[in-house]
Amino acid sequence: MTTNDAKPMTRQISVKTEKLTRRFGKFTAVDRVSIEVYQGEIFGFLGANGAGKTTMIRMLCGLLAPSEGSGSVAGYDIYRQSEAIKRRIGYMSQKFSLYDDLTISENIEFYGGVYGLSRALIRERKEALIRQVGLEAFADKLTRELPLGFKQRLALGCALLHDPPIIFLDEPTSGVDPEARRSFWDLIYQTVALGKTVFVTTHFMDEAEYCHRVSIMREGKLIALDTPAKLKQHYGKSNMQDVFVALVKE
């Protein structure tokens, strides 16, 4: 998993921002952040609580207008084309995922409907997704009966139902057991192998090591952006946990 192997040949840009800024009153939540994320890349987005990660993601998803700076997602402008962006991204977090009191099948149909897919397409992708997650025998069971690890894989599948080129994962693995956490990352790797771009936030520093490149925010500013290997080398640390602590505590 060295980064050179993982970088796409074409380096087509999926997400690009220049001096992107968002203020809330006198408070600057995101302060002149410039990034480029390439197609097929797993881009890790780290930072202490309140560093501005969520504000940044909301701007990129077309949910919040920036105060200044520019940005594009999947080639669309984040100021003027937020509706086009919303159709081309997937979003999953642990907090906003599946409806517990719908069956697995109903959840998938619901998401398919939200994304405006045809009935035929929903049926086709539903079957593929249920097979992929290994839930053939449970399609008509209530989602609440599923172990959390399955729920999370299913939630990722739902977020990918409309086949978006870019997916945002906001702390997708909090609370699952370690084995399920790793099997979720296998799924992320399968997703980027299809050419999709994955933008992921996490508080697990071992997961930061799974990313092709990692960015770290502090007090609204981007303070580091590189491959995990180069960050560790640059700061003379043996793991990302130590890199993170050194940078954020500074």
Place this chain on the structure above:
Amino acid sequence: MNAIEIKEFHKSYGTVEAVRGVSLEVKRGELFGLIGPDGAGKTTLLRAICTLLLPDRGSILVDGLDTTREVARIRSILGYMPQRFSLYQDLSVEQNLRFFADLFQVPEKERERRLEQLYHFSRLAPFKKRLAGALSGGMKQKLALSCALIHTPAILVLDEPTYGVDPVSRQEFWDILRLIREEGASILVSTAYMDEADLCDRVALFFRGRIAGVGAPEALKDRYRYPLYRLEAKDVRRLRDFFRSLPEVQSTQLFGDALHVSFKRPPDSRQWSEWQAASSGNLTTWSPQPPSIEDVFLALIGGEADGGESI
């Protein structure tokens, strides 16, 4: 007398058995961790300890008092921070802290010292005047924690206090817990972060309503019986597929950019050279690796985890 004593505790919700026969004791002055993923039954157990839930079977004593009968007395010596702790959204950070200090009648002198400590750990000092409702999710969690820690009851029960909290603040939060323990409190804290086990005096590894192992973190690690190695490779996922297929291998786990492989018996140097050749040079380095609590947990729960092929 133990701070908390649990005997054969059972609790079901309808047909779901949330906790299936748990016996535990938390000693006086101990920092005890209940470690397990979501859905393991941690909250059910903690709520029963805090007199908020009756056992179906079994018993719980808090400071020698029965949780089913001595509710008022237990509540006077026990502090509880539930997963969803209420803050006043329209009060500022500082006002929330002072409100809880008033509520718990924290003495004036004690109060300033504690506030300073809590601001230090939470890094909330620059946000003193911000309304709680306008904080980010993780910052709200830190403020809730701070409010729960403003007073120090004899026994403190915290349900996943570090959920969603960043690694730096988590570290500092645990420093505070140790300070409170040194002041004489007994603390029971639940978490899904396996690495936090190492910060506890003793832990119980909790999975699917049962205890899979209990003891000091080091003692639990000593019980890990498979020789464990840390391997590095050019392509670590491909290397995992290779080692997974070997009969000598007990288990493989990705750990960041490395692979942890446990073997049924210690491999010799001839085997390592063979594997290096067989992996077409993909395997670059290997060295013995002390097991982490995560390794121990994975070994103890065996094939029962959610990541398995079938439910």
